[in-house]
Structures are given as structure tokens and as C-alpha cells.
Amino acid sequence: MADVVQLRPDREPEPEREPEPLWREALGGYLRRAREERGGRLVDVAERAGISPQYLSEIERGRKEPSSEMIAAVGGALGVRLDDLLIGVASAVRRGAPSVRRPTGPVLMAA
Template identity: 70%
Template sequence: MADILPFQHRHATAPDREPEPLWREALGRTLRTAREEQGGRLVDVADRAGISPQYLSEIERGRKEPSSEMIAAVTGALGVDLADLLTDVAGAVRRRPGAVRTPGRRPAGPVLLAA
């Protein structure tokens, strides 16, 4: 028989560190903020994106891991640039309280790519 391995819950971290956020949670918060800043209703944005209001609500609450096509549909419905959205999500992950910078990782800031 196989050994039973203990499951390490994602919130089981060192006591002095915040748990790592899930990307889908940061994405959902960012999408909800964008929608609310525009004064958009969930049902209207969902309709423009071609998805159900329930599914959009689950995305915004970080309950669903949307496909790239769904993210593109929602950003299109919001009139938000996908690159700007991804930058905002990455910034939200970096700004979390208790974040510890890993040695060797680049500091937050603009990314310059060589041509």
C-alpha cells in the first residue's frame, strides 16, 4: 500500500509571513475594482463579456480560475487593456502585507526587454 502524505494547506506558513495569495484572488479583486470604478453593474459587464453574472461573480471573488479567453472577454467588456490588468494584478501580489523579497528576484518596477 502507498503511504499517506499530509496535505500542506496553503495558509500554513511561517507565523511571521502572510500566506501567498492565489493569483485568481488578486485577479478577481482587480477586475472587481475596475468594474466598480467605472460604476458598472455585474450583470451588464457579464452580458457584454458573454458570460453569466454568476460566473463573473465567482471570478471576482477568486473562486474560479478563468481561462485566458474569459479574462480577455471580461477585460474587453470593461474596456481595460489586458497588459495593464496584468500589471495591476502583479502589483497587488507584490504589495501584500508581510511580503518577503526572495534573494535573486528582481525588485518591483518596469520591465525593459531588449529588442
């Protein structure tokens, strides 16, 4: 017999919260801010990282889920240590990453 889940009407419903940012969105925002703070052009950072400018742009916009090797390459191209990058992204997630823009309309999901 399956377990029965009891609803607790005496509990207050939790207030609605903004959805948490995805890791790739927070990472992308952090990398873009780091590049802009250093005055780096997207094409120059991409070249130093050994990736295409288009791919770096997609990472920065939170569209791609880069591998750990890609994250290390972009961080190295920016002169950002991995521990600083992780702390920076974690802080952005904790703050709710206000610079991360979520789509407001329908989203096409590929299978």
C-alpha cells in the first residue's frame, strides 16, 4: 500500500519567490561582469581562452552549460582564479542574481 501524504491546512502557505537562477545564468553573468570590469573585448577574451566569440557570448548569456575545462579556460583568460569565480557565482546565486534576466514569454524547449 502506498504512503498517503497528508496536507496540512493549518500551515501557512509559503510566499511566492522569484525562481532561483540557473548555475549557467549566474556563471555567465559573473563572467560578463568580470570581462567588462577588466575592459576586455569579447573577441579578445575568447581568443585567449581558445573558444569562439559566439560560444563565449552564449556562455555569458547563460545559454550554454560549459564544461569545467571551458570555465577554467575563460577564467584563465580573464585572470580570475577558480576559487574567486566559485565564490563570486555563489554570491550571485545567494543574492538572487538580479542581473540574470529570465524569459518572460514562451520558451522553446528542444528534446
